[in-house]
Amino acid sequence: MDDIYLITILSNIGMISFIALSAYLLLVVGEISFGQQAFFAVSAYGSGIATAMWGWPIWLGLLWGALVAGAAALVVAIPTVRLRGLYFSVATLAFAEMVRLIFEIFTYQVEIDGELVGPDGSDGFRDIRAIYDSNVSAFEYMLIIYGLLAVVLIGFLILERSRLGAIFRMIGEDPMLTEMQGLNVTKYKILAVVMAGIVAGIGGALYAHLATYVEPKIFNVMLGVHALAYGLIGGLGTAFGPLIGVAIDIGLLESIRAISGYRMIVFGGLVAVLLIVRPRGLLDEAAMHWLRGRWRGLIRAEN
Amino acid sequence: MLEIDGIAAAYGNIEALRGVDLLVEEGGITCLLGPNGAGKTTLMMTIAGILKPRRGTISFLDRNITGMTPSGVVRRGIALVPENRLVFPDMNVHENLVAGAYLRLGKRKSQVQQDIDHVFERFPRLQERSKQMAGTLSGGEQQMLAVARALMARPKLLMMDEPSLGLAPLVVEEIFRIISDLNADGTTIFLVEQNAHMALQVADHFFLLEQGQVTFSGKPGQLSEHEVIQRAYLGKGPQRNQPAADQGRPDRTTLPSG
Amino acid sequence: MVDFIQNCLDGIMLGSSYALLAIGFTLIFGVMRRLNLSYGPSIMVGAFVGTLVYLEFKANAVAIAAATVVGAVIVGIYVERLCFRAIRRGAAVASMVSSFVIWMQLEEIVTVVFPDRTYFFPPMVTADPIDLGPFFFKVENIVMFAVAAVMTVLLHWLLQYTRFGLALRAVSENPRAALFMGINVGAVMFLAFVIASAFGGVAAYLIVSADGQITPLFGLWATFKGLIAMMLGGMGSIPGAILGGLLLGVVEAQSIWYLGTEYRDLSAYFLLFLFLVFRPGGLMGQLAVERELAATRRV
Numbered sequence: 001m002d003d004i005y006l007i008t009i010l011s012n013i014g015m016i017s018f019i020a021l022s023a024y025l026l027l028v029v030g031e032i033s034f035g036q037q038a039f040f041a042v043s044a045y046g047s048g049i050a051t052a053m054w055g056w057p058i059w060l061g062l063l064w065g066a067l068v069a070g071a072a073a074l075v076v077a078i079p080t081v082r083l084r085g086l087y088f089s090v091a092t093l094a095f096a097e098m099v100r101l102i103f104e105i106f107t108y109q110v111e112i113d114g115e116l117v118g119p120d121g122s123d124g125f126r127d128i129r130a131i132y133d134s135n136v137s138a139f140e141y142m143l144i145i146y147g148l149l150a151v152v153l154i155g156f157l158i159l160e161r162s163r164l165g166a167i168f169r170m171i172g173e174d175p176m177l178t179e180m181q182g183l184n185v186t187k188y189k190i191l192a193v194v195m196a197g198i199v200a201g202i203g204g205a206l207y208a209h210l211a212t213y214v215e216p217k218i219f220n221v222m223l224g225v226h227a228l229a230y231g232l233i234g235g236l237g238t239a240f241g242p243l244i245g246v247a248i249d250i251g252l253l254e255s256i257r258a259i260s261g262y263r264m265i266v267f268g269g270l271v272a273v274l275l276i277v278r279p280r281g282l283l284d285e286a287a288m289h290w291l292r293g294r295w296r297g298l299i300r301a302e303n
Numbered sequence: 304m305l306e307i308d309g310i311a312a313a314y315g316n317i318e319a320l321r322g323v324d325l326l327v328e329e330g331g332i333t334c335l336l337g338p339n340g341a342g343k344t345t346l347m348m349t350i351a352g353i354l355k356p357r358r359g360t361i362s363f364l365d366r367n368i369t370g371m372t373p374s375g376v377v378r379r380g381i382a383l384v385p386e387n388r389l390v391f392p393d394m395n396v397h398e399n400l401v402a403g404a405y406l407r408l409g410k411r412k413s414q415v416q417q418d419i420d421h422v423f424e425r426f427p428r429l430q431e432r433s434k435q436m437a438g439t440l441s442g443g444e445q446q447m448l449a450v451a452r453a454l455m456a457r458p459k460l461l462m463m464d465e466p467s468l469g470l471a472p473l474v475v476e477e478i479f480r481i482i483s484d485l486n487a488d489g490t491t492i493f494l495v496e497q498n499a500h501m502a503l504q505v506a507d508h509f510f511l512l513e514q515g516q517v518t519f520s521g522k523p524g525q526l527s528e529h530e531v532i533q534r535a536y537l538g539k540g541p542q543r544n545q546p547a548a549d550q551g552r553p554d555r556t557t558l559p560s561g
Numbered sequence: 562m563v564d565f566i567q568n569c570l571d572g573i574m575l576g577s578s579y580a581l582l583a584i585g586f587t588l589i590f591g592v593m594r595r596l597n598l599s600y601g602p603s604i605m606v607g608a609f610v611g612t613l614v615y616l617e618f619k620a621n622a623v624a625i626a627a628a629t630v631v632g633a634v635i636v637g638i639y640v641e642r643l644c645f646r647a648i649r650r651g652a653a654v655a656s657m658v659s660s661f662v663i664w665m666q667l668e669e670i671v672t673v674v675f676p677d678r679t680y681f682f683p684p685m686v687t688a689d690p691i692d693l694g695p696f697f698f699k700v701e702n703i704v705m706f707a708v709a710a711v712m713t714v715l716l717h718w719l720l721q722y723t724r725f726g727l728a729l730r731a732v733s734e735n736p737r738a739a740l741f742m743g744i745n746v747g748a749v750m751f752l753a754f755v756i757a758s759a760f761g762g763v764a765a766y767l768i769v770s771a772d773g774q775i776t777p778l779f780g781l782w783a784t785f786k787g788l789i790a791m792m793l794g795g796m797g798s799i800p801g802a803i804l805g806g807l808l809l810g811v812v813e814a815q816s817i818w819y820l821g822t823e824y825r826d827l828s829a830y831f832l833l834f835l836f837l838v839f840r841p842g843g844l845m846g847q848l849a850v851e852r853e854l855a856a857t858r859r860v
């Protein structure tokens with residue numbers, strides 16, 4: 001029993017980590033998105049439709065979900081990428097809310113085995129049963145989540161050491177300067193938005209299949225702003241930051257029963273104080289610099 | 304009039320001023336020259352009370368003003384014409400001038416109107432544009448407005464941070480004529496400049512600031528203009544022991560505002 | 562045609578409360594250049610303080626309104642100290658996220674104190690709608706509009722004709738230059754927050770008493786209505802905030818009538834998106850946006 005509880009919490013941490021990473025990627029290029037939940041939602045619906053209605057295998061459904069999310073991100077990126085600061089943030093918010101409100105009225109159902117299956121407006125989309133039909137246990141599904149998370153995370157770590165990652169950080173610090181270096185900031189930003197969309201999409205597809213049921217109101221702005229907050233709590237210096245943020249919020253505080261019912265009162269206060277002391281989160285750039293130094297020192301001492 | 308004694312100031316762990324000693328005599332034009340990043344603006348900010356010094360004292364008219372709030376410094380009679388002018392772009396010229404007299408607005412409203420008339424006599428170009436938004440003025444006009452706005456505080460000491468920055472030569476000459484006129488009318492001037500040629504013509508006394516330290520103090524003529532220019536533009540001072548100061552302004556701690 | 566005009570009138574009445582919310586947002590954003598996501602939630606707490614005064618003392622409308630405003634201001638001050646004043650300059654994202662977690666905190670505090678979530682909120686007036694030719698008006702909407710108009714005029718006077726208004730405008734145009742004038746920038750920011758919270762408190766009272774009920778969700782609603790109206794009008798412009806609020810109200814009223822309730826928010830967000838893409842300066846802020854662009858080009 002407790003095992004299931006643990007698996008559920010860990011699975012949740014894993015799935016939310018995707019959307020947190022997605023918001024983090026945009027923070028790296030200097031933009032705040034209030035709308036990453038849109039890509040999470042699009043992929044949840046897209047992959048659910050693929051497996052539950054079209055009978056695709058799960059892996060293909062997940063892939064499809066991520067692709068649809070990436071395509072949606074491209075559609076938002078092109079008109080909004082030249083916006084900056086609050087203008088960009090509010091544009092992503094508007095887009096995400098449009099997506100949610102469209103799902104509130106979007107109905108597309110087919111009859112399978114005498115039952116209507118498919119999204120039904122605000123009643124949501126039930127019976128996305130692919131993992132149960134193919135007998136994947138909760139534990140195995142958790143492993144799938146963490147496997148994919150590991151892949152994405154390794155991707156982020158490679159990105160951070162790559163030229164592309166350096167360009168992203170440079171755009172985040174000073175887009176004008178980057179432009180003057182002869183780099184096409186617009187192009188790179190579109191790329192970042194699409195990558196972030198795909199990452200959020202993986203999380204959304206995983207979520208739909210674990211929950212078997214999605215409804216539009218899950219994907220409201222609260223999800224997006226939480227995703228954003230996680231990166232800032234954990235720290236903007238490394239891709240582990242958002243994961244730490246998620247783990248603290250969902251893992252640590254959820255499981256301390258003593259504060260159940262008061263969780264946000266405690267958590268809100270703690271984070272507010274943290275942000276006063278460390279405005280860029282626990283593992284900010286300076287902390288990472290220090291840690292890397294220590295790490296190298298250790299390795300040198302070993303040799 | 305203004306005595307600066309061993310002032311040190313830093314941004315985080317970047318030391319911008321490393322023990323500056325400097326004296327501004329009453330009634331004269333004192334000039335501070337130095338290369339980019341020497342710490343000239345930082346010194347102005349510290350005097351104005353915006354930055355708190357790590358060490359040292361600042362006294363004005365024999366009273367210690369170290370660590371005083373910016374409004375306290377203005378009240379004592381020091382006004383600043385900031386680098387890049389910083390006029391209020393969406394206020395008209397008249398409102399900008401009123402803002403300059405902000406601390407007197409409570410009690411002495413009529414006096415403020417008189418002062419505006421005075422300032423307009425000195426700057427007729429501004430009077431013609433009294434209702435124009437400051438953001439739409441030309442660079443030279445904005446600089447005049449910045450000077451006029453500072454005068455509205457009725458300063459005993461007027462500090463100016465690179466008033467000739469980005470202006471055409473003719474306009475620069477006009478600005479320097481204004482500086483001389485103001486001084487002739489009794490305002491003590493403390494001027495930061497890059498334009499060593501013009502500055503040395505008006506200055507009674509000048510200092511060289513290099514890498515956060517004063518490396519020369521004297522009258523114009525004590526150092527050849529050539530050497531001043533070498534040191535003020537390029538930081539090629541004799542005591543230089545480090546590579547040229549970083550000109551970049553690392554403000555890498557912000558994301559675009561949300 | 563009659564329907565269309567009636568919708569416009571209804572929309573303007575509704576929009577006047579959005580305008581008040583947007584004015585509060587604009588004041589805070591103007592001086593801070595930071596987004597206060599807790600704006601809606603703090604006035605939501607104000608409205609619950611109003612509810613409390615009603616439940617405990619069966620107080621009259623004036624006392625309830627006063628309690629709402631005072632509650633909103635006190636919580637506004639808490640937010641200002643914790644999420645804005647205490648966080649160093651330049652860390653705008655930290656302030657925004659901080660205001661978000663405080664939002665979560667406020668919402669939970671309210672849920673703990675008011676476990677039923679939805680509470681009755683006494684109406685400001687009980688009177689029949691007024692007919693004027695083919696049009697009719699609800700009395701509470703007329704009051705809403707009138708109060709919003711009076712508050713707007715007051716604010717205009719404050720900003721244009723007082724010493725504090727001059728300081729506030731100076732700080733929002735250039736905080737550094739304002740310091741050089743001897744303006745106490747921290748104090749001006751604090752007072753701007755207080756005024757914005759008071760505006761929000763009035764708006765909250767007008768809206769909630771017209772609805773007849775209050776839930777913690779009002780915070781989210783108010784934050785986003787204020788934000789949308791501000792962006793539609795043009796960020797940082799008070800006349801823009803007013804026009805943006807009215808436009809939002811009219812668009813919502815028309816969508817409800819011609820498309821159905823479920824299209825109310827969808828049309829608003831669609832309009833907002835179009836504005837941001839094609840005219841990011843909104844109705845009134847285009848000049849400021851262009852100047853900003855020009856400034857970055859010059860550098």
Ligand SMILES: Nc1ncnc2c1ncn2[C@@H]1O[C@H](COP(=O)(O)OP(=O)(O)OP(=O)(O)O)[C@@H](O)[C@H]1O
Nearest residue numbers: 314317319338339340341342343344345549551552
């Ligand atoms: N806000 C800041 N944060 C960090 N470092 C700063 C900041 N402002 C200035 N510095 C650094 O302090 C040093 C002195 O800068 P300052 O602006 O005082 O130079 P300056 O002599 O006025 O140069 P310029 O002639 O270019 O105006 C420089 O190395 C600069 O990079």
Ligand SMILES: [Mg+2]
Nearest residue numbers: 343344345386
């Ligand atoms: Mg300077």
